[in-house]
Amino acid sequence: MITYIGTANPGFAPYAMEELRRRVRGTKVSGVAAGETFSFTTGDGEPEQVLKDLRRNEPVFLRHIFPVEAEIPVSSDEALTASALRDYAAQLADRVHGKKVAIQVRKAQDSPFPYGSAEGRDIMAEVVRELGGEVVARDSDWIVSVYSSRKLLYMGCSAPKDNLSDWPGGAVRFRRDEALISRAAFKLLEAEKAFGLPLDKFTNALDLGAAPGGWTSVLLERGMKVTAVDPAEMDESLALHPRLRHLRKNAAELSFAPGSFDLLVCDMSWDPYHTCRIVSGLSSALSAGGSGIITLKLMYRKPFQSIQDLTEAYSEHFDIRKVKQLFHNREEVTMWVRRKP
Ligand SMILES: C[S@@+](CC[C@H](N)C(=O)[O-])C[C@H]1O[C@@H](n2cnc3c(N)ncnc32)[C@H](O)[C@@H]1O
Incomplete structure (x- = not known):
C-alpha cells in the first residue's frame, strides 16, 4: 500500500477526498491542510493499478498527487531540517544518476518549516548533483516532492506523469x-x-x-x-x-x-x-x-x-x-x- 499527498483547489479538498473514497476501494483519506491538501492510501487495490486508474480517468477535483516515501515530524530548526532533506535526497542515488530531476518544495501556511521553496530546493539540489543528477525546473525524468504541513514533512520521488501534473502541487503558471x-x-x-x-x-x-x-x-x-x-x-x-x-x-x-x-x-x-x-x-x-x-x-x-x-x-x-x-x-x-x- 502506498500513501499519497493529494492537492485540490482551495476549498475543494473535501470533494477530491470524496471522489477518492468512491473510486479507491479501502482507501484511508485524511486532511493534512484545511481545504486543500490531504493524504490518501491506495487501499485494497494493487498500487500500480490504482495509479493507472487515476491517470486514465482523472478525478475532477484532484489536482496533484505524489507518493510519500518519507514522513518525519517537521521542525523549525534549520540544521535539523536541512539534514532531513539531504538524507532523503541521498537515498535517491539509483534513480537520479544521469537523469533530469525537478525538486518541488511546498509548505502549508501554518507550517514551521524554516525554508522557502527555493532554499529547500537548493539544499536538495546540491545532493542530487553530487549523485550525478541534473537539476532542472521542467521536463524532468523525476520529480522530488517535499510538502510540509503543520506537523509532518512528507517527501517522495516520482515520474512527472504519475503526479497528474508536473507543476508543484498542480499550480500551473503562465507568463x-x-x-x-x-x-x-x-x-x-x-x-x-x-x-x-x-x-x-x-x-x-x-x-x-x-x-x-x-x-x-x-x-x-x-x-x-x-x-x-x-x-x-x-x-x-x-x-x-x-x-x-x-x-x-x-x-x-x-x-x-x-x-x-x-x-x-x-x-x-x-x-x-x-x-x-x-x-x-x-x-x-x-x-x-x-x-x-x-x-x-x-x-x-x-x-x-x-x-x-x-x-x-x-x-x-x-x-x-x-x-x-x-x-x-x-x-x-x-x-x-x-x-x-
Ligand atoms: C467571465 S466573463 C468571460 C470572460 C472571457 N472568457 C475572457 O476571457 O475575457 C463572462 C461573460 O459572459 C457574458 N454573458 C453572460 N450571459 C451571456 C449571454 N446570454 N450571451 C452572451 N454573453 C453572455 C457576460 O457579459 C460576460 O462578459
Missing part, C-alpha cells in the same frame, strides 16, 4: 503577458494543456460570453477566425482585428448555419443550466467531431450533483471527453466535449 486582456485567458491556456488539445489545429471558433476578450485573444493568436458573442464590450485592442467578428448579442438569440465552426468555447457567467440550454441550442453550428471547451459554474454548492446533471444534459448533443477543475478555475470546472456525429 503574465499571456493574459494581457483578462486573467480568464489562463483558463483556456491551461485547458489546452490539460486536455492535450492544441488549439492551433482549429480554424473557425465561436466564443460565447467572450468579453472582455481573454479567450478570444488566445484563439486569434492561434490563427483562428473568431466569432465572439457578448452584449458587453470587447477590449479595444481587439476592435480592428481582421479575423474577429463581435456580435453584441445575447447568445440565446442567435443561430448559425450548420457546421459553421470547428471549435466552440463558452465561459458565460450565468446559471449553468441556462448556459447548457443555449450551448445545446447552438450545437449544430459546430461541425460533427468539432470540440467544445465550456466552463461549468458550480453555483449550487452541490458540485457532484451539478456536474452529473449538466454532463447528462450536454450528452444529448456532445460526447463528454473530460471534466476537470483546473488550477485557474474558481467556483467552476472546465469540460471538453466533442459534437456527436
Whole structure:
C-alpha cells in the first residue's frame, strides 16, 4: 500500500477526498491542510493499478498527487531540517544518476518549516548533483516532492506523469503577458494543456460570453477566425482585428448555419443550466467531431450533483471527453466535449 499527498483547489479538498473514497476501494483519506491538501492510501487495490486508474480517468477535483516515501515530524530548526532533506535526497542515488530531476518544495501556511521553496530546493539540489543528477525546473525524468504541513514533512520521488501534473502541487503558471486582456485567458491556456488539445489545429471558433476578450485573444493568436458573442464590450485592442467578428448579442438569440465552426468555447457567467440550454441550442453550428471547451459554474454548492446533471444534459448533443477543475478555475470546472456525429 502506498500513501499519497493529494492537492485540490482551495476549498475543494473535501470533494477530491470524496471522489477518492468512491473510486479507491479501502482507501484511508485524511486532511493534512484545511481545504486543500490531504493524504490518501491506495487501499485494497494493487498500487500500480490504482495509479493507472487515476491517470486514465482523472478525478475532477484532484489536482496533484505524489507518493510519500518519507514522513518525519517537521521542525523549525534549520540544521535539523536541512539534514532531513539531504538524507532523503541521498537515498535517491539509483534513480537520479544521469537523469533530469525537478525538486518541488511546498509548505502549508501554518507550517514551521524554516525554508522557502527555493532554499529547500537548493539544499536538495546540491545532493542530487553530487549523485550525478541534473537539476532542472521542467521536463524532468523525476520529480522530488517535499510538502510540509503543520506537523509532518512528507517527501517522495516520482515520474512527472504519475503526479497528474508536473507543476508543484498542480499550480500551473503562465507568463503574465499571456493574459494581457483578462486573467480568464489562463483558463483556456491551461485547458489546452490539460486536455492535450492544441488549439492551433482549429480554424473557425465561436466564443460565447467572450468579453472582455481573454479567450478570444488566445484563439486569434492561434490563427483562428473568431466569432465572439457578448452584449458587453470587447477590449479595444481587439476592435480592428481582421479575423474577429463581435456580435453584441445575447447568445440565446442567435443561430448559425450548420457546421459553421470547428471549435466552440463558452465561459458565460450565468446559471449553468441556462448556459447548457443555449450551448445545446447552438450545437449544430459546430461541425460533427468539432470540440467544445465550456466552463461549468458550480453555483449550487452541490458540485457532484451539478456536474452529473449538466454532463447528462450536454450528452444529448456532445460526447463528454473530460471534466476537470483546473488550477485557474474558481467556483467552476472546465469540460471538453466533442459534437456527436
Ligand atoms: C467571465 S466573463 C468571460 C470572460 C472571457 N472568457 C475572457 O476571457 O475575457 C463572462 C461573460 O459572459 C457574458 N454573458 C453572460 N450571459 C451571456 C449571454 N446570454 N450571451 C452572451 N454573453 C453572455 C457576460 O457579459 C460576460 O462578459
